[in-house]
Amino acid sequence: MVDVLSLLPAFIAGLVTWLLPWRPWSTHERLDAAPPREPADLSDITVLMPARNEAAVIGHTLEALASQGRDLSVIVIDDQSTDGTAAIARGVEGLNLRVIAGQPLPRGWSGKLWALEQGRMLARTPLILLLDADIALAPGTLAALRAHLLDRRLQLVSLMAHLGMVTFWEKLLLPAFVYFFKMLYPFALANSPNPRQAAAAGGCILVESRALGDLGGFAALQEALIDDCTLAARIKNAGGRTWVGLTHSARSLRRYMHLRVIWDMVARTAYTQLRYSPLLLALCALLMGGVYLLPAVMLLAGMHVTTAMLALGLAASPYLPTLRYYQQSPLWALAMPGIAALFLAMTLSSAWRYHRGVRSRWKDRIYGR
Numbered sequence: 001m002v003d004v005l006s007l008l009p010a011f012i013a014g015l016v017t018w019l020l021p022w023r024p025w026s027t028h029e030r031l032d033a034a035p036p037r038e039p040a041d042l043s044d045i046t047v048l049m050p051a052r053n054e055a056a057v058i059g060h061t062l063e064a065l066a067s068q069g070r071d072l073s074v075i076v077i078d079d080q081s082t083d084g085t086a087a088i089a090r091g092v093e094g095l096n097l098r099v100i101a102g103q104p105l106p107r108g109w110s111g112k113l114w115a116l117e118q119g120r121m122l123a124r125t126p127l128i129l130l131l132d133a134d135i136a137l138a139p140g141t142l143a144a145l146r147a148h149l150l151d152r153r154l155q156l157v158s159l160m161a162h163l164g165m166v167t168f169w170e171k172l173l174l175p176a177f178v179y180f181f182k183m184l185y186p187f188a189l190a191n192s193p194n195p196r197q198a199a200a201a202g203g204c205i206l207v208e209s210r211a212l213g214d215l216g217g218f219a220a221l222q223e224a225l226i227d228d229c230t231l232a233a234r235i236k237n238a239g240g241r242t243w244v245g246l247t248h249s250a251r252s253l254r255r256y257m258h259l260r261v262i263w264d265m266v267a268r269t270a271y272t273q274l275r276y277s278p279l280l281l282a283l284c285a286l287l288m289g290g291v292y293l294l295p296a297v298m299l300l301a302g303m304h305v306t307t308a309m310l311a312l313g314l315a316a317s318p319y320l321p322t323l324r325y326y327q328q329s330p331l332w333a334l335a336m337p338g339i340a341a342l343f344l345a346m347t348l349s350s351a352w353r354y355h356r357g358v359r360s361r362w363k364d365r366i367y368g369r
Contacts, residue, residue: 004304007311009290014314022188025179025318027325029187029245031148031159033140040069040143045206046123047072047131050102050115051089052079054133057253059088064136066094069143075122076133077102077115085133098122109222110367112202117218123209130205135161137204138249145206148243155211155240156232159247160201165326169259172332176339177266178246179322184273185229191243195236202228204250211240225272225367246325263346270343270350281351288344291315296337312337 017025047065051058058076065074074095078086079102089099100122102115109117116130127146131137141159149157160181163174185199205228215221215234224230232242256262274280295312298304316336323330358367 003298004307006290007295007298007304007307009287010292010295010311010315013287013291014311014317017183017318020186022186024182024186024188025321026188027246027321029191029243030325031144031157031245031247031249033138033144033249036069036140036143040140041071042069042142042146043071043073044125045072045127045129045142045146046125047074047129048116048119048123049074049076049131049133050079050112050119051076051081051085051133052111052115053081053083053085055081055083055085055088057134058085059092060253061131061133061136062089062092062095062097064138065131065142066092067139068137068141072096072142073123073125074098075100075119077119079111079115080104110225110227113218113222113224113227117222120212120217126209128207128209128212130202130207132161132203134252134254135203136251136253138251141247141249142206144249145204149206149208152243153241154243155235156200156205156207156242158200158202158205158228158232158242158244159250160244161203161250161252162246162248162326163252164255165328167255167257169262170256171328172335172339173259173262173342174256175322175326175328175332176319176336176343177262178326179319180343182322185244187244187246190232191245193241195233198229198233198236198242199244200228200232200242201244203252204247205231207231207235208240211235211238214238226269259342263349266343266346267350267353270347271354272350274347274351276351276354278351281347284347285344288340292337292340 074097076089076099078099086099102118105111105114145157160178165171165174189197190199220234221227221230235242274284292315295308298308316333319333319336320330323332
C-alpha cells in the first residue's frame with residue numbers, strides 16, 4: 001500500500017497541470033509571421049545585436065534582417081570578439097548597419113547587458129529590437145512583432161525562438177527546455193496585467209525605447225543573468241504591459257550537437273531561477289523525483305507496473321502539446337524520466353558551481369558570486 005501511495009505525486013502533478021486555469025502546457029500563446037505583400041517601413045525600429053565570437057552565424061542573421069523591410073537601423077556591438085565577427089557583419093549589404101567596437105566590460109555588468117547599453121545610447125528610434133546574433137527572422141516577423149505591440153498597447157513583446165531539433169540530444173532535451181521554462185514562467189500569467197508575473201525570451205525582444213529609458217536603461221538590471229525576465233518584470237512593475245509567446249518565425253542558428261553544450265546552457269542560470277535557494281533546490285529535486293523518477297524506478301523494478309505506468313503517463317502527458325508544436329514524435333514523452341533526471345542533474349551542477357564561487361560561466365567569462 002505504501003508503494004502505491006508513493007505514486008500519488010505523479011497522479012496529482014499530471015491532473016493539476018492539466019486543470020490549472022492558466023494552462024502552462026498550452027501552446028496557444030504564439031505569433032508567426034505571414035509573408036509580406038510589400039516591404040514594410042521599419043524606420044521606427046533600431047536593432048541592437050550584441051555579438052561575441054559569432055562569426056559562424058552573424059552573417060545569416062543580418063541577411064535575414066535585410067529581408068524584413070526598408071529603412072531598418074541595425075547596430076552590432078562587437079563584444080571583444082577574436083574570430084572576425086565584426087568584419088563579417090560589415091560585409092552584409094542591404095542594411096542601415098553600424099558596427100561598433102564594444103568597450104571592456106566594467107565591474108558589475110554582464111557582458112550582454114553592457115553591450116546592449118552601449119548600443120542603446122546610439123539608438124534614436126521609438127522602438128528597439130534586442131536580437132541575439134544567432135536568431136534568424138523569417139520575412140515579415142519584425143512587422144508582425146510591431147503590429148502586436150501597437151495593437152495591444154504593449155511596452156514589450158518577445159518570442160521564444162525555435163531551437164534546432166535535429167540531433168538526438170536536441171530532440172531529447174530542447175522541447176523539454178521550452179516546456180520546463182513555461183512551467184516556471186507560465187505565458188498566460190506573464191501576459192496578464194499582474195505585475196508579479198513576468199517573463200520574456202531574450203533572443204528576440206521588441207521594446208519601447210521610452211519604457212527602457214524610464215527604467216534607466218540596462219544599468220537598471222546590469223547584474224541580472226536572467227536579463228530577459230528581469231527586464232519584463234521591471235517594465236511591468238513600472239506600469240507597463242508585456243507579452244511572450246512561441247514562434248516558428250524566429251529560428252536559432254546555433255546547433256547543440258553534444259550534451260555538454262546543452263548542459264552548460266541550462267546550468268548557466270538554473271540555480272539563478274531558483275533564487276540561489278537550497279530549499280527551492282530541494283523542493284525541485286523532490287518534485288522531479290516523485291513525479292517522474294519514482295514511477296520509472298518502480299516500473300523497472302516490476303512493482304505495481306500498471307499503476308506506475310498510469311501515473312507516469314498522466315505526469316508526462318502535459319508535455320505532448322509542446323512536442324506537437326515542434327513537430328516531434330509523441331514517443332519522446334516516454335523519455336520524460338530520463339529527461340527529468342538530466343535537467344535535475346544540470347540544476348544540481350548549477351548549484352554546485354555557485355557554491356564553489358561561480359555564479360555563471362558564459363562566452364569565456366566567469367561571473368562570481
